[in-house]
Amino acid sequence: MTVPAPAQPAVWGFCGTCERWQLSAAWGSPPACPECGSLPQPLESWADGTGRLTLILELALSTAGGQPAG
Amino acid sequence: MIRNAWYVAGFSAEFAPDSITGQVITGRPVVLWRTRQGRAVALDARCAHKRFPLWEGRLLAGDVLECAYHGFAYDPSGKCVAIPALHETGQHIPRTARQRAFPVAEQDGVVWLWPGDAEPASHPPRTVEIGSDGWDTINTEPMEVAANARLLIENLFDLTHFYPLHAGNIGSLADARVPVEIERGRRDGLPYLKTVRRRHSFTLPPMTRDRFGLEVADQLQEHTMVGPGLFHVVVTVAPPGRLGTGDEQGFVLYQSITPRDESSHVWRRSTSCRSGTTWAASPGKSLVEAIVAGAPTVIEQDRWAIEQQQKMFGYPDDDYREVHIKTDGAVVMARHLLDEMEAAEGTAGPAQVRSQRSRQSSDAR
Numbered sequence: 001m002t003v004p005a006p007a008q009p010a011v012w013g014f015c016g017t018c019e020r021w022q023l024s025a026a027w028g029s030p031p032a033c034p035e036c037g038s039l040p041q042p043l044e045s046w047a048d049g050t051g052r053l054t055l056i057l058e059l060a061l062s063t064a065g066g067q068p069a070g
Numbered sequence: 071m072i073r074n075a076w077y078v079a080g081f082s083a084e085f086a087p088d089s090i091t092g093q094v095i096t097g098r099p100v101v102l103w104r105t106r107q108g109r110a111v112a113l114d115a116r117c118a119h120k121r122f123p124l125w126e127g128r129l130l131a132g133d134v135l136e137c138a139y140h141g142f143a144y145d146p147s148g149k150c151v152a153i154p155a156l157h158e159t160g161q162h163i164p165r166t167a168r169q170r171a172f173p174v175a176e177q178d179g180v181v182w183l184w185p186g187d188a189e190p191a192s193h194p195p196r197t198v199e200i201g202s203d204g205w206d207t208i209n210t211e212p213m214e215v216a217a218n219a220r221l222l223i224e225n226l227f228d229l230t231h232f233y234p235l236h237a238g239n240i241g242s243l244a245d246a247r248v249p250v251e252i253e254r255g256r257r258d259g260l261p262y263l264k265t266v267r268r269r270h271s272f273t274l275p276p277m278t279r280d281r282f283g284l285e286v287a288d289q290l291q292e293h294t295m296v297g298p299g300l301f302h303v304v305v306t307v308a309p310p311g312r313l314g315t316g317d318e319q320g321f322v323l324y325q326s327i328t329p330r331d332e333s334s335h336v337w338r339r340s341t342s343c344r345s346g347t348t349w350a351a352s353p354g355k356s357l358v359e360a361i362v363a364g365a366p367t368v369i370e371q372d373r374w375a376i377e378q379q380q381k382m383f384g385y386p387d388d389d390y391r392e393v394h395i396k397t398d399g400a401v402v403m404a405r406h407l408l409d410e411m412e413a414a415e416g417t418a419g420p421a422q423v424r425s426q427r428s429r430q431s432s433d434a435r
Contacts, residue, residue: 012399012402012403014394014396014399016396019393019394020394021394021398021399021402021403023406042396042399044252049255049256050253050254050255051252051253051254051255052251052252052253053251053252053399054249054250054251054252055249055250055251055252055396055397055399056249
């Protein structure tokens, strides 16, 4: 008798090409956007009923912080 | 609009003995009062007889609420126990003369109400700092906000609006670029969504600098949505390298969001600091007083922003597709969580503030 593998939970990922957040169980391995095949960044990890991801921004800070004067 | 959830009806002090409170929660008028034993109770506020609002009535002996129109009187269970006109003719009270009673729970200094049709599946979230002797707490007056409750939830998860909306007080552009850790799951039977932001050797924005007396600090900031009605914020600050030591300062902030209808809600805030913590700039003043004193400016900026958004929803916008940037992650996830709750009870609201934006841009596959 075959025991079905547990279903892959849907996890969140951001596709920069599609410019959208998606909740999907079909990111695959290696992960790729189900719509366009691009690498999602970031992609949520799922363990013990908890999803986790970290948003790390690539933008460099200007010394002035970009704020208007005054 | 989600009804099968616990919502804050008020802080305990808002329900004085012998007083009657009327509210509309998720589109349902409710009347609340305390019994002689101090238990908070809630009934449908529309009298079974002629739909007159029971919050215009008065309390009689025996914990009975009398309608101000024809005198139908209801006990805390909602049973009609007296009808003056019938007593004169000796007729019996109709069995249909009954008010719906809503589940009410009071814990940690908060009165919660469950307006939904399903039985409560859990206890309300804990808010242990409120009313605890170990904490100094200041509760705000309830604030009416002319916007869908989801817009406040999105605002509270959307820390990138600190610049420019809060520039000059709690925000800066650098603050809007702090990495965000997002976590979701279930805790105590309730779904939660949490963001964590860690700042290291960070130049504090003006208001935060004033609160804690530090120019540069390490800061840990956690925002957690516990169901649709409560947001829990913990902010901890210390000189660089000193988080987790006795040099820490910080506060706990509970923000409750109680929908009135699809275009308005009531916002309450409760701020707590460890008992006896004083304000660095004026040791005669408590830290919690200093934090709350600076809050109205920020609150009004947020209220202004989401009320402006709500006004724009009044215009046709059929071709609109929301632009997502990466830092919208927590907002998109929160929206999806709320969509799932609404779908589970079949109470979907206006598309502008819920499913349409998220369905177009984050379809579950």
